[in-house]
Amino acid sequence: MKILIIEDEAAISKSIKNYFKANDVHCEEANNFKEAMAKIDMYDYDCILLDLMLPDGDGFDLLRHLKKKNKTEGVIIISAKETLDSRLEGFNLGADDYLTKPFHLSELLVRMQALIRRKNFKGNNEVVYNEIKIDILSKTVSVNDLKVDITKKQIDLLLYLIGNKNKVLSKGAIAEHLSGDMADMLDNHDFIYAHIKNLKKKLSQAGCGDYIKTIYGLGYKWENE
Amino acid sequence: MSEKLLKKTTHTFLIFSIIILMLAAPLFYFISSWLYSYETDEILLFHKQDFIEQYQDVFTEEDIAIWNKYNRNVTILPYHELKNDSIVLEVVYDKIAKENIPYRILYAPIELKGKKYIYNERINLVEMEGMVWSISLMFLIIIAFFLVVILYVSKRSSKKIWEPFYDTIIQIRNFEIDKDKLPQFMPTEIEEFDSLNKSIERLIEKNTAIYKNQKEFVENAAHELQTPLALFQSKIDTIIQTSGLSKEQSVLLNALNNDVSRLNRLNKNLLLLSKIENDSYFEKQNYSINNYIDKNFEFFEEQAEAKNITISRHYNHQLEIETNPILIEVLINNLFLNAIRHNSKSGIIKIEIEEKTLTFSNTGAVDALSGEKLFNRFFKSDPSAKGNGLGLAIVKKITELNGWKIGYSFENDLHNFFIKF
Numbered sequence: 001m002k003i004l005i006i007e008d009e010a011a012i013s014k015s016i017k018n019y020f021k022a023n024d025v026h027c028e029e030a031n032n033f034k035e036a037m038a039k040i041d042m043y044d045y046d047c048i049l050l051d052l053m054l055p056d057g058d059g060f061d062l063l064r065h066l067k068k069k070n071k072t073e074g075v076i077i078i079s080a081k082e083t084l085d086s087r088l089e090g091f092n093l094g095a096d097d098y099l100t101k102p103f104h105l106s107e108l109l110v111r112m113q114a115l116i117r118r119k120n121f122k123g124n125n126e127v128v129y130n131e132i133k134i135d136i137l138s139k140t141v142s143v144n145d146l147k148v149d150i151t152k153k154q155i156d157l158l159l160y161l162i163g164n165k166n167k168v169l170s171k172g173a174i175a176e177h178l179s180g181d182m183a184d185m186l187d188n189h190d191f192i193y194a195h196i197k198n199l200k201k202k203l204s205q206a207g208c209g210d211y212i213k214t215i216y217g218l219g220y221k222w223e224n225e
Numbered sequence: 226m227s228e229k230l231l232k233k234t235t236h237t238f239l240i241f242s243i244i245i246l247m248l249a250a251p252l253f254y255f256i257s258s259w260l261y262s263y264e265t266d267e268i269l270l271f272h273k274q275d276f277i278e279q280y281q282d283v284f285t286e287e288d289i290a291i292w293n294k295y296n297r298n299v300t301i302l303p304y305h306e307l308k309n310d311s312i313v314l315e316v317v318y319d320k321i322a323k324e325n326i327p328y329r330i331l332y333a334p335i336e337l338k339g340k341k342y343i344y345n346e347r348i349n350l351v352e353m354e355g356m357v358w359s360i361s362l363m364f365l366i367i368i369a370f371f372l373v374v375i376l377y378v379s380k381r382s383s384k385k386i387w388e389p390f391y392d393t394i395i396q397i398r399n400f401e402i403d404k405d406k407l408p409q410f411m412p413t414e415i416e417e418f419d420s421l422n423k424s425i426e427r428l429i430e431k432n433t434a435i436y437k438n439q440k441e442f443v444e445n446a447a448h449e450l451q452t453p454l455a456l457f458q459s460k461i462d463t464i465i466q467t468s469g470l471s472k473e474q475s476v477l478l479n480a481l482n483n484d485v486s487r488l489n490r491l492n493k494n495l496l497l498l499s500k501i502e503n504d505s506y507f508e509k510q511n512y513s514i515n516n517y518i519d520k521n522f523e524f525f526e527e528q529a530e531a532k533n534i535t536i537s538r539h540y541n542h543q544l545e546i547e548t549n550p551i552l553i554e555v556l557i558n559n560l561f562l563n564a565i566r567h568n569s570k571s572g573i574i575k576i577e578i579e580e581k582t583l584t585f586s587n588t589g590a591v592d593a594l595s596g597e598k599l600f601n602r603f604f605k606s607d608p609s610a611k612g613n614g615l616g617l618a619i620v621k622k623i624t625e626l627n628g629w630k631i632g633y634s635f636e637n638d639l640h641n642f643f644i645k646f
Contacts, residue, residue: 015459060231102455217475
């Protein structure tokens, strides 16, 4: 999987690159408008992460350029600016998702995976991890081909954990992923504990391996045994 | 005690007029009655002079007896010691009129055929009384009429004169610094009012500019903070992936992670607050509050679980309002999470919906909170509480923007926050 990060803060694109590397995502960086234009014209990517405010140009112009060239890359806008107008304009110009800074790298990764899944959708939209199979469309989970009775929220959590496999996920990051817009108001992430516990229980009852590890002091990690 | 300027000037005017009238009426009465007596006295003396000239050589003693017999008002009295003419006022009971009648009476020493007598003449003042009264009455009527006309005219004209002033007052009263509408004063030809309006306009312009600056500053600062916060966040996300972290380091990193998300929340709430102030959320639609609470009830129950809080819903009405969905959700979330955050272990939360009110009641602190400051930014009743002190300020802003009312009360150990739509 190859993506392009268009971001003028080199430190941010480096962090994204580092984080994604282990999950088989190859990242290229463009730190300004010119470089971004050149790379878009030369290569094809699975996904583009786009910061709207660049020192030598406007991110919206890049979106227009992509549209003109009939490029099919999925685009996620990552911006510090968040107004209803910029959101709407972004979507109108063909962006697929919008993430406001600051964000958790884990959140960006699962959103990107979901986007690529949607883009590459060929009849079946499934996430498979060893004995676990998640059908995104019908919202069902099966372990060893046996269906597991599971809530939508638990599927969401499962996708998030698998998408970020081998990564330590802080309680805060998980809480923010699960509570969406509400996250800005939460100051207590204890409810995550109950969610993880329930998910673990359901998976182990279905005969699934114990992939969810508790990392002392920090949070949780999805890991092959 | 304050009263209207127009009323005050009219009042003063009226009081002075009445005092002057009340003083003038008796004064007028005394002056005219004095003038009348003076005239009467002149007549008396003139009559006496006339009598002397006509009769001093012809009157015999018999004539005097006859004269006295047929004259009631002029009599010749036997002489007694009297050097000069003297006029006195006497009140005599009149048998015919059956009332006391005031008289001017002249006693004058005269000589008839060389013999000394006293000339006595009286003129009653009944006529004078009547005349003085009728003059006074006319005078009063004229003055009163005059007064009414003056009052009416002055009231009308001062109303017109003060009109721009009252307009200015209304404009200032309706002015709100966070709204874009500047006051439009009506043009006036009076220099003082004109300069008043100009001064106010200048004052408002200056303050509005300062206020805007301040608002922009908060928004810009919050925006600028987002990039370093993003850097901070991504670096922590990266560092917690490193293998071989000690327990100590893990605990520290977790604390750091919590701090950065707290900073993040604070920043987002500040941005939200300034966005509300900038009227960014103006689109409205019909919105059911009951539905929203029911739909998100599970989420809130999850949040309340750690404290073992019991939440109950009491819907007496389906509350639907025309409003911006983003803001009403922020409002409900804030009130709900507030009720959880400040609750005690195993406490309760009651959500009540009446025809036009939404109330969140929760157990918690034993005493009532201080009502006024409660909705101020960064106010915390408990400084160690985890919230950022913006929740209720945001709620208040949203209610202000929509013209709703928010209130707080403390009854039966329950803290009640209610919104009147």
